[in-house]
Amino acid sequence: MFEQDSLPAMKYYSVWDTKNTVPVFDLLTKNDTxxxxxxxxxxxxxxxxxxxxxxxxxxxxxxxxxxxxxxxxxxxxxxxxxxxxxxxxxxxxxxxxxxxxxxxxxxxxxxxxxxxxxxxxxxxxxxxxxxxxxxxxxxxxxxxxxxxxxxxxxxxxxxxxxxxxxxxELVGEVVVLKKTKWGMSAYPLNAKMYTVEKGDTLFEIAKRFGTTTKHLRELNGVQGKYMHLRVGAQIRIE
Ligand SMILES: [Zn+2]
Known part of the structure; x- marks a missing residue:
């Protein structure tokens, strides 16, 4: 199996911490994007x-x-x-x-x-x-x-x-994680469309894909500030 003779993912982590629930030394850095x-x-x-x-x-x-x-x-x-x-x-x-x-x-x-x-x-x-x-x-x-x-x-x-x-099940086999000002967005690699789910807001969708509501409105040809989100509809996210 993969790398099972070593600790997991040490290219991202420097310490194997078995005491602190949030590892103290291995937080996301300024340079991580x-x-x-x-x-x-x-x-x-x-x-x-x-x-x-x-x-x-x-x-x-x-x-x-x-x-x-x-x-x-x-x-x-x-x-x-x-x-x-x-x-x-x-x-x-x-x-x-x-x-x-x-x-x-x-x-x-x-x-x-x-x-x-x-x-x-x-x-x-x-x-x-x-x-x-x-x-x-x-x-x-x-x-x-x-x-x-x-x-x-x-x-x-x-x-x-x-x-x-x-x-x-997983939304995709390979995902992109992107640091944002709120934390971390994540979405399937090569995702170009997103299917609107119940309860979605444009702001939430933008957050998830690490983009802005303005960019989403432009991509979807919406003029003005309001974009109607119909449940089940596909919108462009890239
Ligand atoms: Zn809980």
């Missing part, structure tokens, strides 16, 4: 960490930032690794409760919070689909659910940019 990441192929496949209803999305909520997506589950339900990788954190950590953080071979990290039981240890190599813990409600949580995050170099990315939670 964009990255192209292969999600599958030699890096294995994707498995949805838990098949359930999304109860809370990524973004601002009650004046604090929610860095992940919450999926409803019952205490004791098995939670699985999304991709192949190596366990970096497996411990109790503040609001996360019992948390597992896996660093994947391509440099992404995934976070699994509020577990009732942890089934892996730091340094352990895991495969996509392998059970890493049992669902629960430890830490700052009301009711059992999985708190799931996707990060790159310490920055949380909206998991929906990479994963369709409706289809429970």
């Amino acid at each position: 964009s990255f192209i990441l292969e999600l599958t192929g030699k890096y294995g496949k994707y498995t949805h960490p838990f098949s359930g209803v999304v109860t809370s999305n990524f973004g601002w909520r009650d004046s604090s930032m929610h860095n992940g997506i919450d999926i409803d589950l019952n205490k004791g339900d098995p939670v699985v690794a999304a991709f192949d990788g190596m366990v970096r954190i497996a411990q109790r950590a503040g609001n996360y409760g019992n948390v597992v953080i896996i660093r994947h071979w391509n440099g992404l990290e995934t976070v699994y919070g509020h577990l009732s039981k942890i089934k892996v240890k730091p340094g352990q190599i895991v495969k996509s689909g392998e059970v890493i813990g049992l669902g629960g409600s430890t830490g700052r949580s009301t009711g059992s659910h999985l708190h799931f995050e996707v990060r790159f170099k310490g920055v949380a990315i909206n998991p929906r940019y990479l994963i369709s939670f409706k289809k429970e």
